[in-house]
Amino acid sequence: MTKKKESLKGINVFDLTRVLAGPTATQILGDLGANIIKVERPITGDDSRNLGPPYLDSNATDPKESAYYLSVNRNKHSVTIDLTKKKGQVLAKKIIKKCDVLVENFRAGNLKQYGLDYKSIKKINPKIIYCSITGFGQNGPYASRGGYDYLVQAMGGIMSITGEKKGLPTKIGVGVSDIITGLYATISILSALRFRDQTSLGQHLDISLLDSQVSWLSYVAQSYLISGKIPDRIGNDHPSIVPYQTVKAKDGLMVLAIANDRQFKNFCQFSGLYDLCENSKFKSNSSRVKNRKELNKIIGKTILKKTIKEWVQGLTKINVPCGPINNIEQVFSDPQVKSRKMKINMKHKKSKTGKINIVGSPMNFSVSKIRYKKTPPTLGEDTKKFLKKFLKISIPEIKRLKDEGII
Numbered sequence: 001m002t003k004k005k006e007s008l009k010g011i012n013v014f015d016l017t018r019v020l021a022g023p024t025a026t027q028i029l030g031d032l033g034a035n036i037i038k039v040e041r042p043i044t045g046d047d048s049r050n051l052g053p054p055y056l057d058s059n060a061t062d063p064k065e066s067a068y069y070l071s072v073n074r075n076k077h078s079v080t081i082d083l084t085k086k087k088g089q090v091l092a093k094k095i096i097k098k099c100d101v102l103v104e105n106f107r108a109g110n111l112k113q114y115g116l117d118y119k120s121i122k123k124i125n126p127k128i129i130y131c132s133i134t135g136f137g138q139n140g141p142y143a144s145r146g147g148y149d150y151l152v153q154a155m156g157g158i159m160s161i162t163g164e165k166k167g168l169p170t171k172i173g174v175g176v177s178d179i180i181t182g183l184y185a186t187i188s189i190l191s192a193l194r195f196r197d198q199t200s201l202g203q204h205l206d207i208s209l210l211d212s213q214v215s216w217l218s219y220v221a222q223s224y225l226i227s228g229k230i231p232d233r234i235g236n237d238h239p240s241i242v243p244y245q246t247v248k249a250k251d252g253l254m255v256l257a258i259a260n261d262r263q264f265k266n267f268c269q270f271s272g273l274y275d276l277c278e279n280s281k282f283k284s285n286s287s288r289v290k291n292r293k294e295l296n297k298i299i300g301k302t303i304l305k306k307t308i309k310e311w312v313q314g315l316t317k318i319n320v321p322c323g324p325i326n327n328i329e330q331v332f333s334d335p336q337v338k339s340r341k342m343k344i345n346m347k348h349k350k351s352k353t354g355k356i357n358i359v360g361s362p363m364n365f366s367v368s369k370i371r372y373k374k375t376p377p378t379l380g381e382d383t384k385k386f387l388k389k390f391l392k393i394s395i396p397e398i399k400r401l402k403d404e405g406i407i
Contacts, residue, residue: 006033007368011193014096015039015076016104016116019048020149020175021209022133023072024182026103029189030075031361031370037095037386038076038377042407045080045379046073057350065350070376072182074346074358078377079386080407083114087406092116094391097124101189105133108143118204127202129192133185137208147209149175156213161220164235181212242288242295243267246325247303254308256299257321261285266318271302346375383407 011034015026023046030036040046052066079095082088093115096102102121104111111117118130132138135147153159153171163170185207192203214221220231220239231239236255238244243264247256258264261277261284268277276282276298281291288295303311308324315322326334332343344360361370387393387407401407 005368006371007365008032008034011035011101012099013037013101013103014092014099016102016106016111017133018046018105019051020068020072020178021181021185022103022105023048024179025131025133025185025189026076027072027074028182028186028361028363029101030374031363031372033368033371034101036076037099037390038073038078039081039083039092039095040078040379042080042082042380042405045078048072049379056348056356057352065348065376065378070356070358073376074372075374076377077374077382077386078380079383080380082406083116085404085406087401087404089114089116091387091391091401091406093121093124096121096128098390099125099128100193101129101131103131103133103185103189107146108132108134108136108138122202122204125202127196127200129189129196129202129205131185131189131192131205131207133181133207133209135209137211138206142210149177149209152177152209152213156210157217157221158213161217161231161233163233165233167233167235169233176216177209177213180216181207181209184212184215237292240289241285242292243299245296247299249303249306249308249311251307253325254303254311255323255325256303257323259321263320264288267315267320270314270318270320273298273302344372346372348375350378380407 008029011029013026013029013034013036015022015036015038017023017026017038026036026038038046046069048069049066050064051068052064054067056065056067056070081092083092096116104116109117112120118132121128121130134143135152136142136145150171153176154169156177158176159169159171162172185205188205188207192205196202223229223239224231236246241259243256243258245256246253248254256267258267264282264285265277268274280287282288282295306314312322312324324330331337337343340360340362342360342362344358345355346358347354348356356375358372358376360372363370384395384398387398387401388395393401398407
């Protein structure tokens with residue numbers, strides 16, 4: 001039997017990321033077994049530590065442990081280094097020289113002043129995979145601008161197609177521009193590591209929030225590129241599939257997600273709308289899209305006759321996709337979510353109970369495995385141990401670095 005191992009064990013990652021996009025990428029790498037060296041500013045640390053409330057412990061002194069920070073920083077070691085000081089830069093380079101990957105999300109060109117830009121790092125570590133995550137990329141008229149998720153949701157088009165038709169453009173409820181950028185960064189890093197295995201070549205990866213958000217427009221963008229028609233907001237309806245929308249049952253709102261004609265026929269039979277699926281206006285999906293308003297009136301009256309539970313139980317038995325609109329509490333109470341272990345429990349010294357709940361990884365492997373080895377670290381908790389073990393720095397020297405404010 002093959003012994004289970006972590007797929008990225010032995011890969012050292014110098015993590016210069018903050019807030020959400022970069023930390024999302026490095027947490028995934030950490031979940032896959034990479035050794036993540038999260039380098040933070042002394043005293044203040046990652047900006048997201050203070051993005052609250054809520055905080056893990058409201059009585060804790062700054063920097064606090066915010067829910068925001070806790071969401072993307074497990075399986076990492078926190079090492080504090082002042083990169084604005086020459087000795088801090090020298091120390092950082094000693095670590096980077098032994099790393100496989102560097103991930104940073106400073107503004108384009110910002111790290112050059114510290115000698116930590118790709119061109120400088122390549123000289124001391126030619127095989128480094130250097131991933132830069134920025135708002136707008138390393139080139140172009142916006143390259144020097146700072147990028148934020150909300151701003152990029154607006155500029156990248158996703159807000160223009162989100163919200164009710166007569167309402168305001170609406171941002172998505174989580175920082176999707178940041179998160180998908182983190183995912184693309186992870187994919188790019190893994191690809192570059194594979195390429196290095198084949199060629200022994202390192203490289204610079206240029207990943208931006210705006211590029212990632214535009215790519216995420218997917219079929220909506222492709223529809224525009226084909227037709228030239230600017231998409232409208234249509235609320236919870238789907239532009240090219242009907243009925244695929246929010247509907248009102250006897251006791252509240254639910255989602256009906258009928259993706260093909262067979263499912264529509266099954267729905268009609270269960271609902272008692274026997275003639276509807278044979279009507280030329282509604283028989284095919286394309287005709288249903290054209291006659292959306294008329295069909296919605298019929299379906300709306302029908303759905304009101306039963307409860308959400310009655311619809312879900314009846315329709316799922318005949319393979320018609322539908323479900324409740326769960327709040328977050330209901331999500332983590334859902335038996336499927338529980339079964340998939342999407343809520344995990346980890347020890348944390350700042351928690352009053354000694355443990356905290358964290359969202360689990362969605363990745364599952366039959367041989368290699370995800371391991372939750374380390375809770376999101378408090379600021380600098382690993383500095384002393386890491387420098388001693390990784391760089392073989394003596395305890396007296398570590399004390400001197402501490403006294404000088406370097407770490």
